[in-house]
Amino acid sequence: MSVIILLLIASISVAGLFLGAFIWSVKTGQYDDEESPSVRMLFDQHPNKK
Amino acid sequence: MSKNGSIQSTTLVCYHCGETCRDTDIQAHDKHFCCEGCKMVYEILNEHGMCAYYDLNQNPGQSQKIMIRSDKFAFLEDISIQQSLISFKDEQHTHISFYLPQMHCSSCLWLLEQLYKLKEGVISCKVNFERKEADIVFDHRLMSLRQLAELLTGIGYEPYISYHDLGKKKPVADRKKIFRLGVAGFCFANIMLMSFPEYLGIDDREGQLLIFFRYLNLVLSLPVFFYSAGEFYSSAWTALKQKFLNIDAPIVLAIWVTFARSLYEVFTGTGSGYFDSMTGIVFFMLAGRVLQDRTHRQLNFDRDYTSYFPVAVTRIKDELSSTVTLPDICLNDTLLIHHQELIPADGIITRGRALIDYSFVTGETLPVAKEMGEIVYAGGKQVGGNIEVLVIKEVAQSYLTRLWNKDVFKNGANNENSFVHGLSRWFTWVVFAVAIAAGAYWFWQDESRSWNAITAVLIIACPCALLLSNTFTNGNILRILSRNHFYLRHATVIEKLADIDTIVFDKTGTLTAGTEMEVVYDGKPITPQIRKKIATLAAQSTHPLSKGIAAWAGQPLKDPFLAFEEFPGKGIEGMVDGDLIALGSALFITGRTQNDEASVVYLSVEGKLLGRFRFRNHYRQSVPMLLRQLQERFYVAVVSGDNDGELPYLRKLLGLRSELYFNQQPEDKLEVLKSMQQEGKKVMMIGDGLNDSGALKQADVGVAITDNSNNFTPASDAIIEAGSLPQLYQFIRLCRFNRTIVMAAFVISILYNITGLFFAVQGTLSPMIAAILMPCSSISILLITFGLSNLASRKLKLA
Numbered sequence: 001m002s003v004i005i006l007l008l009i010a011s012i013s014v015a016g017l018f019l020g021a022f023i024w025s026v027k028t029g030q031y032d033d034e035e036s037p038s039v040r041m042l043f044d045q046h047p048n049k050k
Numbered sequence: 051m052s053k054n055g056s057i058q059s060t061t062l063v064c065y066h067c068g069e070t071c072r073d074t075d076i077q078a079h080d081k082h083f084c085c086e087g088c089k090m091v092y093e094i095l096n097e098h099g100m101c102a103y104y105d106l107n108q109n110p111g112q113s114q115k116i117m118i119r120s121d122k123f124a125f126l127e128d129i130s131i132q133q134s135l136i137s138f139k140d141e142q143h144t145h146i147s148f149y150l151p152q153m154h155c156s157s158c159l160w161l162l163e164q165l166y167k168l169k170e171g172v173i174s175c176k177v178n179f180e181r182k183e184a185d186i187v188f189d190h191r192l193m194s195l196r197q198l199a200e201l202l203t204g205i206g207y208e209p210y211i212s213y214h215d216l217g218k219k220k221p222v223a224d225r226k227k228i229f230r231l232g233v234a235g236f237c238f239a240n241i242m243l244m245s246f247p248e249y250l251g252i253d254d255r256e257g258q259l260l261i262f263f264r265y266l267n268l269v270l271s272l273p274v275f276f277y278s279a280g281e282f283y284s285s286a287w288t289a290l291k292q293k294f295l296n297i298d299a300p301i302v303l304a305i306w307v308t309f310a311r312s313l314y315e316v317f318t319g320t321g322s323g324y325f326d327s328m329t330g331i332v333f334f335m336l337a338g339r340v341l342q343d344r345t346h347r348q349l350n351f352d353r354d355y356t357s358y359f360p361v362a363v364t365r366i367k368d369e370l371s372s373t374v375t376l377p378d379i380c381l382n383d384t385l386l387i388h389h390q391e392l393i394p395a396d397g398i399i400t401r402g403r404a405l406i407d408y409s410f411v412t413g414e415t416l417p418v419a420k421e422m423g424e425i426v427y428a429g430g431k432q433v434g435g436n437i438e439v440l441v442i443k444e445v446a447q448s449y450l451t452r453l454w455n456k457d458v459f460k461n462g463a464n465n466e467n468s469f470v471h472g473l474s475r476w477f478t479w480v481v482f483a484v485a486i487a488a489g490a491y492w493f494w495q496d497e498s499r500s501w502n503a504i505t506a507v508l509i510i511a512c513p514c515a516l517l518l519s520n521t522f523t524n525g526n527i528l529r530i531l532s533r534n535h536f537y538l539r540h541a542t543v544i545e546k547l548a549d550i551d552t553i554v555f556d557k558t559g560t561l562t563a564g565t566e567m568e569v570v571y572d573g574k575p576i577t578p579q580i581r582k583k584i585a586t587l588a589a590q591s592t593h594p595l596s597k598g599i600a601a602w603a604g605q606p607l608k609d610p611f612l613a614f615e616e617f618p619g620k621g622i623e624g625m626v627d628g629d630l631i632a633l634g635s636a637l638f639i640t641g642r643t644q645n646d647e648a649s650v651v652y653l654s655v656e657g658k659l660l661g662r663f664r665f666r667n668h669y670r671q672s673v674p675m676l677l678r679q680l681q682e683r684f685y686v687a688v689v690s691g692d693n694d695g696e697l698p699y700l701r702k703l704l705g706l707r708s709e710l711y712f713n714q715q716p717e718d719k720l721e722v723l724k725s726m727q728q729e730g731k732k733v734m735m736i737g738d739g740l741n742d743s744g745a746l747k748q749a750d751v752g753v754a755i756t757d758n759s760n761n762f763t764p765a766s767d768a769i770i771e772a773g774s775l776p777q778l779y780q781f782i783r784l785c786r787f788n789r790t791i792v793m794a795a796f797v798i799s800i801l802y803n804i805t806g807l808f809f810a811v812q813g814t815l816s817p818m819i820a821a822i823l824m825p826c827s828s829i830s831i832l833l834i835t836f837g838l839s840n841l842a843s844r845k846l847k848l849a
Contacts, residue, residue: 005262012240019236026228036179039156040163 064088066206068109084113091206095161098168103161110157112206122388123203125362125373126196135211136195143173144190148202148209153182161205169193169201213359213376227281227343231336234278237270238329242821244270245326249818264316264323271325275309279332281339297474297517300481304512305332311505324509327820331514334828338521342528342541358429358740359445363387363394366438376445383441387432395428395441396448402437405593406430416649417594429740433594468545469789470520473796474513481507488811499813506810510820515799515827516792522835523791527784530843535771536781543767546751547785549732553680554723554745556737557690557700560755562667563772569602573653573661580655583626586610588633591622595651599633599663621651630656649695667696672776677703679779685731687711689719691741720744740764780846787842795834802827 025031062071065081066088076083079096083089091111095103103110125131138145153162158177162184165175171192176185184207188198199209244263252260282305286298305328312323364386365374371386376394379385384400387393393406404420408430417433420426426439428448443449485507492500524541531538538544555561576584585603588596590612600606607627614624621634632654637643639652640659649665680686687709688700694712701710711722723745726733735742735749738756743764746752754763757772770778806823809815 004259008244008266015236015240019232022232023229026225026232033178033180036159036177039159039179042156043160043163 063109064111064113065104066092066109066111067113068111069113087206088113091204094168094205100161100164100167103157106157106160107155110155112152112154123196123199124364125375126199127194128362128373128375131361131373131375132195139190142189142191143187144195145185145187146195146198147183147185148199148211149181149183150202150207151182151210152207153177153179153184158207162207165201168205169197172198172201211361212357213361227336227340230278230281231333231340234274234329234333234336237274237278238326238333241267241270241326241329245322245817245821248322249821261319267323267325268313268316271309271312271329274329274332275305278329278336279305281336282332294471295475296471297513297520300474300478300513301335301517304508304514307505307508311509322817324817324820327509327817327824330821330824330828331512335514335517335521338518338525341525342521344525344528358392359394360392363391379441379445381441381444385439385441387437387439389432389434389436391432393426393428393430393432393439394448395445396425396443397439397441398423398425400438400440402435404432404437405434407433419593468520468542470516470792474516477513477516481512484807484811488813491811492813503811503813506813506815507807510803510806510810510815510823515803515831516796518828519792519795519799519831519835522832523788523795523839526836526839527788530784530839530848531781534777534781534848535774536777537769539767543751544785544788546732546767547734547782548788550684550734550751550782552685552687552726552731552733554687554689554726554733554735554749556719556735556739556742556745557667557688557696558692559738560736560742561669561673561688563670563757568666568668569598570664570666571602571661572664573659576660580629580631582607583610583629583631584633584653586612586626587614587622587624587631590614590624591616593622595649595663595665596622596633598665599651602663670772670775674703676776676778681705681708683779687722687726689714689722689745691715691719716741716744720748723748736770738763777848780848784839784842784846784848787839791835791838791842794838795831798834799827799831802830 062082063069064071064084066083069084071082071084076086076089078089078093081092083092088111092101092104095101126135136144136146150162152158159179162175162177165186166172171189173187173189175187177183178185184202186198193201199211202209244267247263248260279302282298282302286296286302289296290299308324308328312325312328315321315323359376362373362375363379364371365379366384366386374383379395385394385397399420399422401422403422404424404426405417406420406426407417408427425442428443428445485504488507489500489504492503521541524544527544528538528541538547581603582605585600586606588600588603589606591597611627612624614622614626616622617634617638620638621632623630623632623634625631632639633651636650636652639654651663651665653660653662677686681704685708686704688704689711690696691714692712697710697712704710711718714722719742723733723735727748727750732750734751734753735745736753736755737743737746738754742754746754746764746766749767751768752766753768753770754766755770755772755775756763763769774781802823806815806820809819
């Protein structure tokens with residue numbers, strides 16, 4: 001029985017991690033521009049990052 | 051071997067922008083260009099080894115034919131203007147975000163993000179393609195803001211900076227709904243998982259575990275109840291404060307009843323509660339809302355005159371010119387207005403000859419010539435040389451700006467009057483009646499079950515099915531419409547569109563294509579030689595009618611012997627290789643006034659009248675078809691700011707029944723619509739310019755038409771691309787289908803509800819039945835709404 005509880009805690013915390021990742025990705029604006037990243041990754045030269 | 055001029059057999063297109071080259075002389079590295087501007091952009095890129103720009107897409111550039119004045123961005127040197135534009139600044143770096151409307155393909159993206167290679171000082175540039183913005187970081191010790199703007203202009207991306215940008219913070223995207231949806235989805239999925247043991251019949255010996263599962267579900271449902279469902283609480287509460295019962299109110303009631311009963315069951319140990327049903331329904335309803343509200347981020351539906359006005363103009367004081375921002379313009383200032391610049395305030399011309407294009411403000415097709423001492427109104431665009439204007443009214447008091455202060459522009463709050471709210475109220479009363487009847491029945495039969503029955507009825511019969519079918523249908527119809535280049539501001543516009551019975555068109559720019567004109571010559575035949583001479587003479591003037599004739603006449607003479615004089619407001623006369631040619635008004639050429647339609651130019655050679663050129667508006671191709679089609683089902687009217695030169699043609703097209711108004715000022719247009727509405731008509735207005743903005747706002751549905759959705763359109767409820775105008779009737783029909791689809795989905799979901807009610811009134815609704823019914827009904831609604839609306843769009847032959 002206690003194994004099930006342990007497993008449950010593990011599974012919920014993994015799911016919680018994904019929820020956190022989702023919220024973080026929305027918050028940092030990763031869905032703001034759905035067009036340019038798909039094009040940008042095909043370019044040979046990369047924009048200046050500083 | 052020289053190639054010069056002999057390779058015309060196939061049409062040449064500009065290597066930079068893809069336009070046909072009229073001249074074959076402009077070339078560099080064996081590549082042809084349509085104008086010097088395009089060639090210059092190519093040379094800049096070539097010099098920095100960035101010609102990959104041309105490999106990514108064919109002819110990716112934009113035509114550079116219209117030269118940009120060299121000191122156009124001089125106002126960016128003003129510190130206070132700089133401060134209101136830049137987003138962040140420290141000792142070294144300045145961050146700024148520019149709106150670059152020319153951006154359109156992957157080449158643009160590539161080039162702009164390589165901007166740092168073109169000039170030292172630019173540190174990075176990040177493009178947001180959907181919003182057509184570039185966030186640029188540059189070192190302000192190495193270059194100024196003005197230089198940056200000029201650098202962008204030099205490669206063909208002129209930043210658009212308007213009065214509207216001054217000191218206004220950009221709205222931050224509202225992501226609350228997405229977060230709420232995410233949380234609800236997480237909790238819903240986990241609760242469903244935890245509920246399985248109980249539904250599948252857990253062993254009685256595992257009683258401890260069962261209780262653990264129940265409490266875990268309770269804990270997981272808390273974020274949904276307090277956070278995710280907050281969307282519905284706030285919406286219901288705002289409506290209640292305005293004494294309006296919207297669909298969210300009964301939904302909130304259902305959520306609360308479900309939650310309360312679930313808490314009671316868990317705490318007393320009598321059952322597992324309906325946590326999964328509650329969180330599930332919140333999740334689905336939020337998903338519908340998010341889908342429906344997915345707006346078009348790249349479009350702007352709220353533009354007013356400030357988006358069109360420049361940030362600053364040149365003021366002349368004591369012989370010195372300086373830059374002044376619009377709000378700082380005072381009475382009696384003298385302003386210098388350049389070619390293609392907008393006049394920001396009403397004034398009197400004190401120097402120069404004005405040719406003012408009011409097409410934007412009034413809808414007149416042709417520019418008006420104004421002499422010194424005459425009044426010019428704000429919003430007009432100067433064409434030709436520079437003029438000086440003495441300000442007689444401040445920007446806020448000017449004719450055009452006053453229009454915006456009218457009441458129509460102020461009442462932004464329009465009540466949501468969707469049929470869904472009415473239906474939900476009716477539905478709620480029925481549910482209450484059933485709940486009370488069931489409760490009363492069990493009160494007599496078996497008192498313990500009456501509480502059970504009431505809550506079960508309320509849980510099962512919440513109008514969430516109605517909300518779901520409404521939001522999903524709306525969302526999908528919005529998507530279908532935008533796929534066909536018809537963009538609605540909000541889902542509520544769908545219902546308004548369905549109710550339309552009157553359609554009012556603006557003429558210039560809406561029925562006709564832009565300010566383009568067709569030239570028709572009638573009179574004695576012209577020899578090719580004379581035709582060339584006419585072209586030579588007409589090319590000398592900047593007057594649009596003269597330009598039109600030049601384009602009609604074709605190639606001018608190579609090296610003519612030319613002497614000419616232009617008479618403003620009258621015409622042009624000159625000797626071309628020995629022939630005296632004159633072009634101008636009837637009075638100028640024949641000495642008598644003629645009773646012509648507005649735009650006619652007479653031609654005489656050696657003093658003898660040869661014929662006349664008529665200028666006709668160029669109607670969009672589909673217009674006659676569309677008008678005929680619409681007229682069968684709607685009351686169609688035309689309201690134009692232009693003169694009545696087109697009256698006969700439109701009368702023939704529309705017949706005697708429809709109303710045609712000409713010479714309408716922007717305010718008159720508004721009044722015309724108002725009086726139509728007072729007759730009880732539901733009016734849709736289709737227009738394009740600022741002159742229509744009052745009418746667009748007054749109309750039940752205001753539709754702005756544009757040749758390119760990146761162009762500027764006045765504030766409106768919807769934006770249509772000109773190419774989609776022929777399908778207007780299909781769009782309205784699709785919106786009319788909306789209600790049918792919602793009702794169909796609702797009826798189906800009621801069947802589920804009746805099944806649920808069958809158990810609920812007996813007081814035997816188990817959480818498991820609720821948990822099966824809820825997703826089934828939600829998913830079938832989803833399938834029905836999407837299926838039916840896609841079917842409808844296919845039937846209407848929409849993309």
